[in-house]
Amino acid sequence: MNQFLTRRTFILIPIMSIFKIIFKPMEVFASSVSSKDRWNLTKDEWKLRLSPESYYILREEGTERAFSSQLNNEKRKGVFYCAGCDLPLFLSEKKFDSGTGWPSFWDSIEGSIETKIDFKLIVPRTEYHCSRCGGHQGHVFNDGPPPTGKRYCNNGLALRFVPD
Numbered sequence: 757m758n759q760f761l762t763r764r765t766f767i768l769i770p771i772m773s774i775f776k777i778i779f780k781p782m783e784v785f786a787s788s789v790s791s792k793d794r795w796n797l798t799k800d801e802w803k804l805r806l807s808p809e810s811y812y813i814l815r816e817e818g819t820e821r822a823f824s825s826q827l828n829n830e831k832r833k834g835v836f837y838c839a840g841c842d843l844p845l846f847l848s849e850k851k852f853d854s855g856t857g858w859p860s861f862w863d864s865i866e867g868s869i870e871t872k873i874d875f876k877l878i879v880p881r882t883e884y885h886c887s888r889c890g891g892h893q894g895h896v897f898n899d900g901p902p903p904t905g906k907r908y909c910n911n912g913l914a915l916r917f918v919p920d
């Protein structure tokens with residue numbers, strides 16, 4: 757019996773490694789987070805996980821005061837992660853000073869965000885959120901710099917920056 761198990765484990769390990777090699781690149785290059793990877797936390801679970809300020813931004817589509825976030829002036833190289841679920845959303849290379857008082861980017865990491873139209877200010881705006889946890893990040897406008905012409909206007913409280 758023991759011998760049988762050992763032999764089976766011996767066969768299983770290489771098979772698992774092959775599976776990992778096959779499926780790992782698919783995860784990395786997937787254009788959007790698959791439905792099985794999406795987070796589905798309750799309000800109470802989010803309240804335990806986030807500060808009240810971040811909860812207001814991420815889960816209630818709030819907006820922080822302009823020039824209130826230290827990330828507005830962040831100029832180091834690194835990655836900006838979703839403050840809700842740690843999905844990488846933006847790279848420092850694509851950050852620019854928009855003068856608006858909110859961290860601004862001209863492109864996001866592919867597949868990391870999703871958009872929807874919101875009518876909160878009567879004029880329709882394109883809201884965007886993390887594709888994994890659905891956390892509200894900001895709004896995207898068409899007055900950004902080249903090459904995309906986009907301006908992702910992000911709440912600093914919705915991001916976590918990790919320098920390289």
Ligand SMILES: [Zn+2]
Binds near residue numbers: 840889891
């Ligand atoms: Zn997230």
